Amino acid sequence: MAPTQDALYADIDLELSWSERELPERERTKHVHRLHPYLGKFIPQLVEVLLGRYFRPRQHVLDPFAGSGTTLVQALESGLDATGVDIAAFNCLLMDVKTRPYNAFVLEHELREVHSRIPELEQTIAKSAGFVRRWYAPQAARELLAFRAIVDEYEHADILRVILARASRSARRTTHFDLDFPRVPQVSPYWCYKHRRECRPIDKAAHFLRRYTLDTLARLKEFARVRARAREAFVIHGDSCDVRYGVKFDGILTSPPYPGLIDYHEQHRYAYELLELDDRCEFELGAAASGISRTALEAYCAGITAALANASRSLRKNAPVIIVVNDRRDLYPEILDSAGLRLESRLRRHVNRRTGRRAGEFFEDVLVARVS
Numbered sequence: 616m617a618p619t620q621d622a623l624y625a626d627i628d629l630e631l632s633w634s635e636r637e638l639p640e641r642e643r644t645k646h647v648h649r650l651h652p653y654l655g656k657f658i659p660q661l662v663e664v665l666l667g668r669y670f671r672p673r674q675h676v677l678d679p680f681a682g683s684g685t686t687l688v689q690a691l692e693s694g695l696d697a698t699g700v701d702i703a704a705f706n707c708l709l710m711d712v713k714t715r716p717y718n719a720f721v722l723e724h725e726l727r728e729v730h731s732r733i734p735e736l737e738q739t740i741a742k743s744a745g746f747v748r749r750w751y752a753p754q755a756a757r758e759l760l761a762f763r764a765i766v767d768e769y770e771h772a773d774i775l776r777v778i779l780a781r782a783s784r785s786a787r788r789t790t791h792f793d794l795d796f797p798r799v800p801q802v803s804p805y806w807c808y809k810h811r812r813e814c815r816p817i818d819k820a821a822h823f824l825r826r827y828t829l830d831t832l833a834r835l836k837e838f839a840r841v842r843a844r845a846r847e848a849f850v851i852h853g854d855s856c857d858v859r860y861g862v863k864f865d866g867i868l869t870s871p872p873y874p875g876l877i878d879y880h881e882q883h884r885y886a887y888e889l890l891e892l893d894d895r896c897e898f899e900l901g902a903a904a905s906g907i908s909r910t911a912l913e914a915y916c917a918g919i920t921a922a923l924a925n926a927s928r929s930l931r932k933n934a935p936v937i938i939v940v941n942d943r944r945d946l947y948p949e950i951l952d953s954a955g956l957r958l959e960s961r962l963r964r965h966v967n968r969r970t971g972r973r974a975g976e977f978f979e980d981v982l983v984a985r986v987s
Contacts, residue, residue, distance in 0.1 A: 631661060631964040631981060646688075646838040647713040650831055651781045653683035654795050654882055657870045657939050657979075661964070662689040665868055665981070669935040670695055672843070674865035679855035679926045682879075684710030686868050687848040694843040698864070700855040702899055704892040705780070705883045707852040712777050714848035717835060725769050726832040733825050736761040746888040750800050752818035755786045759820045763889060774831060780886035781827045786820035787885060795882060852893075856921040860929040867926055870939040872899070874907055874915040874946075916950055923954035927986050936984040947982055956984040 643658045662685055670676055672694035678686040681699025687710055690697035699710050736758060747756050759779065766775045789797035792809040800816075807814035851858055872879065880887070880896035887894055927936065936956055940947060951958050962981040 627965050627978070628962045628981070630664060631962060632966075633658075633660065646834045646841070648683075648685065648688060650713055650834055651683070651709055651777055652784065652794070653709070655872070655879070656683045656685050659685055659689050661939065662686055662868065663693060665937050665939075666690060666693045666695065669868075669937055669983070670866055673846075675862070677860070677864040677867050677926055677929070678869045679867065679922050680869045680871045681710060681850070682706055682870070684713050684848075684850075685870075687714050687850070688838070691842040691846050691848055692838075694846060696847050696849075698849040698851065698860070698862075700851045700853060700858055702852075702854055702895050703879060703883075704852060704895070705886045705890075706879075707850050708773060708890075708892070709777060710848070710850045712773050713838070714850070715773075717771070717839065719836065719839065722771060722774075722835065723832060725771050726774070726828055729765070729769065729775060730825060730828045732765065733758075733762070733821055733828070736765070736821070736824075746884070750787045750789075750885065751783075751820070752788060752816065754818055755820040758824065759783050759786065759889065762820075762824055774835070776890050778824065778827045778831050779889060780883070781831075782820055782823035783885045783889050784883075785823045786817050788816045790814070796878075856918060856925055858925070860926075862929065863931050864926075864929055864934065865931055866935040866937065867923075867930070868937045871919055871922075873941055874912055874944070912944070912946070916946055916953075920950050920953045923950070923956060927955055930986055933985055936982075936986075938982040938984070939979055940982065941978065942980045942982070947980075951982070951984050955987050957987045959983045959985055 638658070638660060643660070645659065648656075648659050666676070666689060670693075673696075675696040675698065676686065676690050678697065678699045681687060681701045683706060684699055687697040687699045691714060697714075701707055701710070747760065751759065759782065762775075762779055762782070766772045766779065769775060784794065787794075787797065788800040788802055790801050790805055790809075791807050791814055802816060804813050804815050806812075880894070880899060886892065923936070930936070936951075938947065948958060960983045962983070964979050964981060966977040966979050
């Protein structure tokens, strides 16, 4: 029997839990949080509450598993400096684009010029091979490769790379309801569970490029209006187990990857292929490809422990370490202890099943620790 609403919420932190009505998707994906889809990220409102509870404006927060940069973005909005570390090149590109300050005039001029050039790019002939030929219809491949060819002509080339990645995600030959991890290209009409009708695979990309160029411009301008002035974000592309920080932090706020759940590299494979990014997937912790065997779990625990121990050496005295994780295997008490951290409290929150066709209740823990 399913628990009653009262029983469900009896042991959770209501300030950290929201219903779909209280927090619709447009709020969870406000401004730059929607520059590119990222499966598994924690919602900005949760970060905002936790920053307000455990940090003060003008402090410096560290996220050693920074992912798509939610902590960094919300720190800037909340008046803090932030540093984010990630082993994945695409994640670092995305974080940098989200948090970098821009000259509004130059940004608007460039993106609108690129937008005006997209129709003529449709006529450009570009050869495709390998991954691109397999996963994109010929016209879509030509449009994406033609867009890629002009990226380096502009000052804001990294923004254009994120736009290209977002468009290439949408333009793949896949079903509309399985954009996260499609297994094989979809080349024929299919029954669409999302639209409840027969759909056809995408055969063009230019309309995505046009839409996302203007959407990215609007989101960057929106974030520029709410981010605190004189606050900075720093992005480090490296392994958080051994990176040398060189500064002191006022605390950690992070959401580490879960063991064997999401292969973040495969999730963004189109970006690595089209942008020719530095591929370090073999160093990613908790990748789904590694499974959840005893050996894989031991490697996961050792990696998380090393990263937290390394980060804790750069913390100020009594600094909070806030970790948002679904610790259903109860791995983190031992991880924290091995990293020299003392668990102070464990908060519980209810999570909306927001994406895909998943069902059922889902919970996360918010672990609050300090250096022992």
